[in-house]
Amino acid sequence: MAWAYTIFENIKLFRSNEVMSQFYAVLMGKWNESVYIKQKETVTQLLKEMTNVDSQNEGLLTMEQLSTVLKSTFPLKKEEKIQELMEAGGWHPNSSNADLLDYRSLFLEDEEGQSRPFVQQLWEQYLDEKDDYLKELKQELGLELREKVTLPKVREALMTIDPKLDKQTLNSYLSQAFQLPVTELPEEPEEKTENIIIQLQTVLERLQMADVRRMGPREQEPVS
Incomplete structure (x- = not known):
């Protein structure tokens, strides 16, 4: 069992890594595995929606198209949350709706398995939204x-x-x-x-x- 202990200790050491952090949370019982799985499914579905809009299969979307996809995929998100995702994806105040974005790059990971800011923002919003939901439940009770x-x-x-x-x-x-x-x-x-x-x-x-x-x-x- 020494090898299992070594793996566990390495996961603890590298908790600054996004994937390791989520895996550690599952191992320690902080989250159910379904949380991790659902997040991966959400990211996969979002990429699929963007790909469907990219009719020429060029890997490019306009900022306006990105906004439309986000709003249709996440109809319950408030405008400021959509704006946060847009900014994490590369939008800035000087951007034009016609500016092109390499949307596939939003979903890439670095050599250490770290997600880009866009996917990280999705995850942080999910956690915040869950907190708000449970606070509302407590208040209702x-x-x-x-x-x-x-x-x-x-x-x-x-x-x-x-x-x-x-x-x-x-x-x-x-x-x-x-x-x-x-x-x-x-x-x-x-x-x-x-x-x-x-x-x-x-x-x-x-x-x-x-x-x-x-x-x-x-x-x-x-x-x-």
Whole structure:
């Protein structure tokens, strides 16, 4: 087992490397593997969308095309977040919409496996958006971290802050939060769900480990 220990120690030493840092977080239980996998899928899908727009297969997009792809791929991102990605991709205030960008270069890695600023910005935004989502969940529940919360309350709060959550995704969040297999999650009407209760801090910590992301906009309160 000495070789395994050596690998582990090397991963710890090189945590400044993006890939090593993410791998270390998975090994230490800070994140589920699904977080890493989903991020890779997101990057792959984004490159595919850009390639589809590049009808001449020249490896070039205009800044306007880049903006359009980002907005269509990430419809829930605010304008300032799209702007951050544009800047990480090479846009600057003097840029013209017609300026050309070698979009494939955005996804390259250096010899140490470090991503370019564009992909790093995507990752940082994902982490920030997850933090905001969980803060909103806590606020909706109206509880202190040390207080306990039932499964129905978490289900209701998630559906309130994220009405577009489909049943499968909602159940996966509840499964992660309460450490129950999806197949064993009680349906909402069952009274025994009130007996499934844990500390709010535990709920949030477990969801922080998982691939949690907003599925749609929160419905606005009607103006009285």
